[in-house]
Amino acid sequence: MIKKIFFTLLLLGLMAAATAAYLWQQLQDYKTEPRVNAETVFTVTSGSHFRQLESQLIEQGLLPTSPYFVWLGRLHPELTPLKSGTYLLQPGWSLEQILQHFVAGETYQFKVTLIEGMTFKQWKSQIEQVEGVVLTGALEDEAALANKLGIEQTKLEGYLQPQTYLFPYNSTDYQVVERAFLAQKAELQAAWEARAKDLPLASPYEALILASIIEKESGHAPERTTIASVFINRLNANMRLQTDPTVIYGMGDRFDGNIRRKDLREATPYNTYVIDGLPPTPIAMPGKDAIWAALNPADTKYYYFVSKGNGEHYFSKNLAEHNRAVRKYILKK
Known part of the structure; x- marks a missing residue:
């Protein structure tokens, strides 16, 4: 009788171990399987929790519905402290890589190169074509924009510094101009003093x-x-x-x-x-x-x-x- 009980318990233990191993392997596959097919812009909204992220990933076709997401968060708490922002996900990335990116806060930045010798009209056209810039209409009225920046003149020629700028995705057109204005203001002041x-x-x-x-x-x-x-x-x-x-x-x-x-x-x-x-x-x-x-x-x-x-x-x-x-x-x- 004792032998039967022993073998039964042993069998149940082996079955439990096998099940645990199987579930563990399924979880590993779930987190390491490539999920991103093409470059994808993804925004983690401010205040998002780990569980809320799952539904966002499913909606964008990056994840299937699965109970493993909850267990991934419990077994890997280091993947759960998300930083809000917009991210550029690369082809071939796994869920683990996606989450590591969100935790690191490596948000997607777009580049704007404003060239020397151009006019505000030319810069306006260039800024409006950059993916990631939110157009608010601020560039439509040059005089009003100059006034908002605290400039006495009605024209922005000369006031914006030509260089390459990096901005977080979804920055506004006004933020682009304001940063170029502040950079030129500082440069002009330094040159004037010298x-x-x-x-x-x-x-x-x-x-x-x-x-x-x-x-x-x-x-x-x-x-x-x-x-x-x-x-x-x-x-x-x-x-x-x-x-x-x-x-x-x-x-x-x-x-x-x-x-x-x-x-x-x-x-x-x-x-x-x-x-x-x-x-x-x-x-x-x-x-x-x-x-x-x-x-x-x-x-x-x-x-x-x-x-x-x-x-x-x-x-x-x-x-x-x-x-x-x-x-x-x-x-x-």
Whole structure:
């Protein structure tokens, strides 16, 4: 009788062990089996609990309905403290990898690259095409947006810093602009405090205006401070700046790729062939180097420059030398 009881208990023990082993293996398969077929954007909402996450994963087709999810949380508590945010799940990821990602808080960030020399209108179009940006309509009224940022002017040209930014998924268009504005504000302040002495620039805003012109004229980075010196020398001598990018900006949408003689004579607020001094606003978004060049120009006697056609310029100290350079590099004579 004792032997029968012993063997019965042994059999039940073996069956229990086998069942436990089977369930354990099923749980391991459940957590390690690939679940993501393609790149998937998934948002863990603020305040979500581990059990609530299961229904979200099922709804997005990432999990089948199963009792194992509860047991996974109980046996692996390290996978349960979720961090809210939006995540990018990669193909081939298992449930375990998904949960590890949520616990680590490695939220999905999108990249916005804002390029030097562009206008706000061009940046607006670029920002609106970035996946992950929530469009709130904030970019539709430039003057209202400038006012919201605390800017006195109605135009944002010059106020936003060109660089590559990373933002959490579902950041708003206003947040993108605000961050670029604060970055440019800090950069301009630092450059203004470190500016050279006796510059013909009355304010940081005038420095932005000049920097935007330098940005549009300098295709060759090492020339920035030399180009800056030409404009500074002209301002000090009360000479007009006579720079084509200001003419183009003043023409707006009418510019078709060519500047004609009549365009150079047209009296727009930005045409530096007609107006004295600086135009009323920046004409583009200047980068850090252009701002620092405007406030720390090279020490030269140059008053003119002309494109060599290879991205570089020939600089001249007087009109006669400049005219010879024009004949050589522009007229090819």
